[in-house]
Amino acid sequence: MSDDRQTRTEKLASEIADAILDGTLAPGSRLDEHMLAARYGTSRTPVREALRQLATTGLIDLRPRRGAIVAEVTSGELEMLFVAMGELEATCARLSAMSMTPIERRRLGALYDSMGEMVAQDDVPAYTSANTTLHAMFYAGTHNPVLAEMTAGLRRRLGPFRRAQFRAPGRLMLSHAEHGAVVRAVLAGDATAAHAAMLHHVSLVEDAFEQLAGTAMEPTPRARAG
CATH class of the missing domain: 1.10.10.10 (Winged helix-like DNA-binding domain superfamily/Winged helix DNA-binding domain)
Incomplete structure (x- = not known):
């Protein structure tokens, strides 16, 4: 194609x-x-x-x-997908903090900085595209092709739901701030902080989508980094 x-x-x-x-x-x-x-x-x-x-x-x-x-996508199905997504992405962030090369870290920091201008201009399409690239950098940064492929595949499945969050007022700025916590931890080589920050970020992506969709999900017991 x-x-x-x-x-x-x-x-x-x-x-x-x-x-x-x-x-x-x-x-x-x-x-x-x-x-x-x-x-x-x-x-x-x-x-x-x-x-x-x-x-x-x-x-x-x-x-x-x-x-x-x-299809009829139930709140329970989405809950399970987002929990799995959070765990996989958090693992990618942790391993990236440990394994990214200096060049990969510089590129990650440069992309994150450029996304700040997209937020300032409220450029949702550009930010959405850069957001996908940013997360892909975390997957690649694991230097584990099996984990990277699994995480990318689940992200594609959740793609429409994750994109929808950016219709929520103020979500662009919040997303960028959440990314900042992950990026800073990865650049500092702080694997524990990177894991926690990414887990927290994905949980907030889920929350933003739920609020936008007006979905009342029954919470299930799970660890959420704060």
Whole structure:
């Protein structure tokens, strides 16, 4: 797939995901390719590719002879996914603090600093893209390809939910501050602080999404760094 085509597909997948998360496309709705192509002013091919992407996130089900259906994602399922995400990302941050090379640390610090300008300009698209890159740096910084692949895969599954948090007022600034705690710990080589800061960050990402979606989840016992 060419870069332009991939970008169009990812943008379309993001727009469909937003429509699902804000309730425009309700759970159980059938996602007709013709309808979506007309709605978003595109052809069926990128729609089909976008639906395949979304199927990996659990937002939709692809069923034989029925096509794509908006899935019913329960609060309990999201809770389990976010707990797993938090543990994996916290482990990546801890190992990054121990294993990142000097060059990787400089690049991490430079990206984090550049994101401050995005926050100042309230540039949500740029920040969202940089946010993905920042977290990918933590995965790569583990120098453990197995852990990096597992964490990236779960992040893709939670991608639409994590992107949705940035619609919450003031979330960009808070996200940047939370990242700051993780970045400073990693740059200082403080593995314990990096683990705690990342675990805290992912728990707040979950909270931001819950508040935005108006979801009342029953809390389950789990350790949350403060």
